[in-house]
Every structure is written in C-alpha cells, then in structure tokens.
Amino acid sequence: MPAYDRILLKLSGEAFGGGSVGVDPDIISGIAGEISDIVAAGTQVAIVTGGGNFFRGAQLQQRGMERRRADYMGMLGTVMNCLALQDFLEQAGVPTRVQTAITMGQVAEPYVPLRAVRHLEKGRVVLFGAGSGMPFFSTDTVAAQRALEIGADVLLMSKNGTDGVYDSDPRTNPDARRYDELSYNDFLAQDLKVADATAISLARDNGLPMVFFDLGVRGNIARVVNGEKIGTTVHA
C-alpha cells in the first residue's frame, strides 16, 4: 500500500546524464521503469526536471555570459530532459503530459495547474519543464512550488550517489554524518547545500515534507513511496 496518494519527484539533470553532458537513454529507461511501477501501484506522479546536464546559468555566467540569457538556456535544457523521460515512460505504457513554464505549443502544453491535476487524476504522469520560466530561480524551488500548487503529499528530492542529507559533504569528508530526520530550520541554519534555501523555506512555510534519497539504487523510488525509512526526511 503506497504511503502517498500524490508525489512530486524532483529529478536533477545529473539523473538524466549519468554525470555527463546530454542524456543517457539507458539510465532514463531505468527511471521510467521504476516510475511505471509506482503509477501501476496507484500513486499519482508529477515530476520536475533539472537541467544541469545541459547548462547551468550561474556556470555560464562565470565563463562570460550574461546571466539572464544563460538561465533561459538552462531552462530550455530541462525541457529536453522532460521529452526524453516522456519518451521512455510512453514506451513503458505510461500516459504522460509535459507542461512547460515557457510556452512552446508544438512540444508541450503550457503550465496550467488545474489541468495538471486533472491529468494526475486520470493516471497520467505530468512532467513540468522550463523551471519557473524566470531567471535566477532553481528547479529545486520550482519543485517545491509545483508540489504545493498541485497538492502533492510530499516532495521527493532524488540525489545521485548520495543517500540523504549529511552534516558535511560525504564526498570530501569521510566522517560526515547522515541525518535520518532534520527540521527545516536546522537545514537552513547549517546552510546545507543539498538543496537551495529558497526551496527549503517555501516547504517550511507551507508544511510540505521533503525526502532526500539516492536515485542510484534501483527500487528506491518505490521504497520511498511505500513509506520505507530511507534517506533523510525534512519536516517541521
């Protein structure tokens, strides 16, 4: 029995590229298979895609580009990830819709929250692309906003190769300690970099629970959705 009726799953760009630039069809097909299983078990699934496997505006800015234009490039990258995942979901027999915050009628619907909810009720997976449509935001923040707007029960923040939130970076500090649970305020006070502060404060102000877990372990999406205590839960 799933623990949640409706989830918002944030997939970072890293999840699509396997650490490289562009998309890795094998990895995406695996993720699509896992999502297909949880949809079949009765959970409504909405997804926000990141775009770091293509472009990050802040990085392009450091290399001389104007930030706002670079951010739009970043947002367009997130749409390519939506289309790639849409393809593998449809191949797995899961009906989908892509909605984008920047209008592009030939490839996706515009972002219409009430329509997104209707799709979810009909068992379709809804993929939200193009971030917020606004420069200077991150897809983490958009994930929190979309989760709230569509009434998701939880925001699942998938990570690659990291099984939760640590008190310091486990890749550089072997003594780093993982939290099973963490309050929004402790997350913010420690200035942890696993998600951006705007996303955490939005979740805090509206009581949206978040679970950080490792997407790299097959079956983990279903484990979280079934209420298994893996990763780190962030709540009040």
Ligand code: UDP
């Ligand atoms: N972006 C933006 N506004 C948004 C969401 C994203 O400008 O509302 C841009 C920004 O340049 C960001 C890039 O899109 O760096 C890719 O998103 P993000 O870095 O959040 O992707 P992730 O780290 O999850 O792969």
